[in-house]
Amino acid sequence: MFQEKLVVLCNPLLDIQATVDAEYLKKYDLKANDAILVDAKSGDKKMAIYDELASYPDVKYIAGGAGQNSARGAAYILGKGKVAYFGSVGKDKYAEKLAAENAAAGVTSLYQVQEDAGTGKCAALITNFDRSLVTDLSAANLFTPDHLDKNWSVVENAEIFYIGGFHLTVSPESIIKLGKHAKETGKQFILNLSAPFIPQFFKDALKEVLPYTTMVIANEAEAEAYAEAFELKCSKTDLEAIAKEIVGDSKKTVIFTHGLEPTVVVTSEGSQTFPVKALESSKIVDTNGAGDAFAAGFLAALVEKKPLETAIDMGQWLAALSIQEIGASYPKVPLAY
Numbered sequence: 001m002f003q004e005k006l007v008v009l010c011n012p013l014l015d016i017q018a019t020v021d022a023e024y025l026k027k028y029d030l031k032a033n034d035a036i037l038v039d040a041k042s043g044d045k046k047m048a049i050y051d052e053l054a055s056y057p058d059v060k061y062i063a064g065g066a067g068q069n070s071a072r073g074a075a076y077i078l079g080k081g082k083v084a085y086f087g088s089v090g091k092d093k094y095a096e097k098l099a100a101e102n103a104a105a106g107v108t109s110l111y112q113v114q115e116d117a118g119t120g121k122c123a124a125l126i127t128n129f130d131r132s133l134v135t136d137l138s139a140a141n142l143f144t145p146d147h148l149d150k151n152w153s154v155v156e157n158a159e160i161f162y163i164g165g166f167h168l169t170v171s172p173e174s175i176i177k178l179g180k181h182a183k184e185t186g187k188q189f190i191l192n193l194s195a196p197f198i199p200q201f202f203k204d205a206l207k208e209v210l211p212y213t214t215m216v217i218a219n220e221a222e223a224e225a226y227a228e229a230f231e232l233k234c235s236k237t238d239l240e241a242i243a244k245e246i247v248g249d250s251k252k253t254v255i256f257t258h259g260l261e262p263t264v265v266v267t268s269e270g271s272q273t274f275p276v277k278a279l280e281s282s283k284i285v286d287t288n289g290a291g292d293a294f295a296a297g298f299l300a301a302l303v304e305k306k307p308l309e310t311a312i313d314m315g316q317w318l319a320a321l322s323i324q325e326i327g328a329s330y331p332k333v334p335l336a337y
């Protein structure tokens with residue numbers, strides 16, 4: 001019997017990744033570095049992307065879903081049986097692939113399986129060091145809180161919860177259910193803002209969930225979107241000031257990554273920055289999943305009760321390893337931190 005210490009909730013997706021040109025992004029009005037949702041039911045013409053990518057020479061089908069990438073990454077460091085993952089999938093080949101990747105990484109998959117919807121997919125459109133993510137959630141959109149009840153002993157045994165902010169579009173009730181448990185039991189409850197559209201368009205859900213969080217992780221674009229959505233008075237690019245607003249008078253820790261610029265960490269005690277060791281650009285394969293890998297290394301360090309400085313460093317270390325692989329993946333041979 002495993003004792004999963006880290007429980008992750010997010011949207012399981014299969015990534016369909018290919019290199020495209022600027023013209024292709026323009027055709028669908030996509031930004032080079034972004035994450036958006038498509039609505040399969042509304043006849044969105046972006047639904048054609050998934051089939052179009054299938055004929056690209058370098059197309060790859062890879063395990064994805066932001067939180068799931070972090071779960072696999074944390075297990076890469078912690079080993080088998082320490083990380084459990086909640087999300088909703090269909091009954092199909094994609095779900096089988098995702099479950100197999102989780103099992104290989106040592107993650108316990110606690111999937112809610114839908115009879116009438118296919119597993120969600122994400123087109124990861126690569127141009128140079130940017131990635132534009134176009135997601136059709138499908139079955140991932142159907143997660144319900146009763147699936148947590150069915151696995152409540154795993155929740156009770158866990159020490160740390162990690163929520164992909166992307167899940168705010170799916171089941172805020174489920175997030176709050178875990179948040180309440182974490183608050184009552186004094187456990188860590190960590191939220192990643194995941195994408196600028198989360199604070200922009202899911203502000204109310206975010207507002208409801210934030211009080212349960214002990215830590216918030218985001219990148220500079222998400223921080224800026226937060227500052228705009230919540231109409232903060234500070235400069236929208238002043239990461240330290242935005243983090244201070246989120247901390248407020250709470251005991252929260254806010255961590256903002258900023259590409260190659262130093263990572264900003266703000267707690268009730270004060271602010272710190274942690275420089276990033278730049279990887280030679282010739283070693284970069286693609287940046288899809290870099291943020292998830294950062295979160296993964298960071299979370300694994302927390303599970304191992306390492307100090308904050310070490311956790312940031314482990315996050316940066318795992319992010320650097322991940323961007324040398326195709327997609328949100330980790331080296332085949334385990335490398336020790």
Ligand code: 26A
Nearest residue numbers: 011013064065066122133135166289328
């Ligand atoms: C709700 N949305 C849009 C999403 C996602 C998502 N994961 C969960 N929900 N949109 C993109 N991703 C995942 O982000 C990873 C890179 O950080 C992609 O599947 C990709 O693996």
